[in-house]
Amino acid sequence: MTLTITVLPASTQAGKETIRFLLQDESQPKIKAxxxxxxxxxxxxxxxxxFSAVQGDVSGxxxxxxxxxxxxAVFYIPPPTYDGRDTDDFARACADRVKAALRKASSSVKRLLVFSASGAQYEKDIGILSLNHIADTILKSSAPEVVIAKTGFFMENWASAFETLEGEKPYFESLFTPLDYKIAMISTVDIGKVMARFLLQTGQPLPSAPYIFDLHGPRSYSANDVRAALEIATGKKDIEIRAIEPDKLFEYYNSKIPEKYAKGLEEMTVAMLPGGLVAGDMERPENVVRGEIELVDVLRKFASxxxxKAVSGAF
Ligand SMILES: NC(=O)c1ccc[n+]([C@@H]2O[C@H](COP(=O)([O-])OP(=O)(O)OC[C@H]3O[C@@H](n4cnc5c(N)ncnc54)[C@H](OP(=O)(O)O)[C@@H]3O)[C@@H](O)[C@H]2O)c1
Structure with a gap:
């Protein structure tokens, strides 16, 4: 049977990489984006x-x-919002709309795959990740098969480092401190590959309902590891790391996005740092699927x- 798979919003990084893998699959699924x-x-x-592209705003x-x-099958990636709306209200409105559409289409949709984030199981003190907590909670039993993929920090976020590597004294800024503290990261290409696999397995039994797993890369990386990978990828020596200490995170984010969202990103980052609520999930995830792509290989592609990647938003 040829599957029809809906991806929304398809312009997200996870959506785009997943569609690429789905279109390459020999089973030739139909993709509605x-x-x-x-x-x-x-x-x-x-x-x-x-492939067909259709118009739709997930917030309605x-x-x-x-x-x-x-x-x-439906793949839902809860989008962030920076347009003035409250993150939690926005997340609720979007997830409610997805749930209503699933209910209406109950005779056809067998599997819902929800994109989520490491730490999204916590109800509070996770900043902007409340977006994922809300979506996971609203949608966890909204289809016969529900899969929730909680992913680590995207390796591609480090594309922003290339903006400051060209000067006489190349440097990059790290939100993660201390500099030897390791964070779970994953390439969006690995994300696309694993998400496509779960979508193509629609109709096959899952270990639990919902089935929840963490998706991390082959290893975790510290800011020092990022520097080493940047030096290999670019051939530059002595790249400086400018650490954004926890008490400067708000200022850093607020230089890029409005105050109400900067607070959410500050709280999320602090939760990921040593002693933070999400730190344990980064170090010892319970049920982890590992991607294969190393950070250095992601950075090599940007260097060449x-x-x-348009560097925009918060990272
Ligand atoms: N970035 C990470 O490191 C990371 C790590 C773990 C989990 N996540 C999760 O990944 C998800 C995506 O986050 P992201 O920051 O990485 O964003 P992203 O993939 O860069 O996607 C943002 C896109 O969402 C689309 N969008 C926004 N509002 C929309 C709406 N109302 N209707 C339809 N499309 C809309 C926008 O597309 P257009 O402007 O083109 O319409 C925008 O390009 C979030 O749930 C986040 O928590 C991210």
Missing amino acids: IYRDPAKAPSEFTSNAN AGDSELDFDDSD GEAT
Whole structure:
């Protein structure tokens, strides 16, 4: 049977990488990708007859209901918002809409895959990760098969380091301190591969309902490890690390995004640091799937220009 899989929002990093793997799969699933602006669908996808881009805003701003009627599986990535709306209200509104669409399409959708984050099981003191806690809680039994993937920090976030490596004294800023403290990271390519696998297994038994796992890379990395990987990837020597100490995190984030969201990112980062609520999840995840891609290989692609990422948002 050919699967029809809906991905929303398809413009997210996780959505895009997953669609790429799905379109390459020999079973040739049909992909329905929901974009606020379908013109953003890349030509590598739109040129594939198994791909269709449809318009939809997951928060419901000024458009009709989400339609999953023809889908066997749905992949939902809770998007962040920086447009003035309250993060928790936004997360609730989005997840409620996804849940309503699943209920309406109950005869077709067998599997829901929810993208989440390490630490999202905690109810509070996790900052912006409340977005994921709310989505996981609302959606955990909204389809016959529910899979919740809690991922570590994206390795691709370090693309921002390349902005400050070109000067006479190359440096990058690290939100993670002390500099030898290791954080769970994962490449978005590994994310796409694993998410595609779980979607293509729709209809196959899961170990539990919902099935929840952590997704990390092959190892964890400290700021010192990031520096070593940057030095290998770029051939530059003596790259300086400018540590953003915990008491400066708010100022750092607020230089990029409004105050109300900067607070959420500060709290999330502190929760990940030593002694923080999420620190244990980073070090000793209970049920972990590991990707294969090393940080140095992700950074090599940015250094060679093979990969580009618009550096925007918070990281
Ligand atoms: N970044 C990380 O390191 C990391 C780690 C673990 C988990 N996560 C989780 O990954 C998820 C994505 O976070 P991210 O910061 O990495 O974002 P992202 O993948 O960069 O995606 C943000 C995209 O969401 C889309 N979007 C925003 N509001 C939307 C709406 N109302 N309707 C439809 N699309 C909308 C926007 O697309 P357009 O502007 O093109 O419409 C935007 O490009 C979050 O749940 C986050 O907690 C992230």
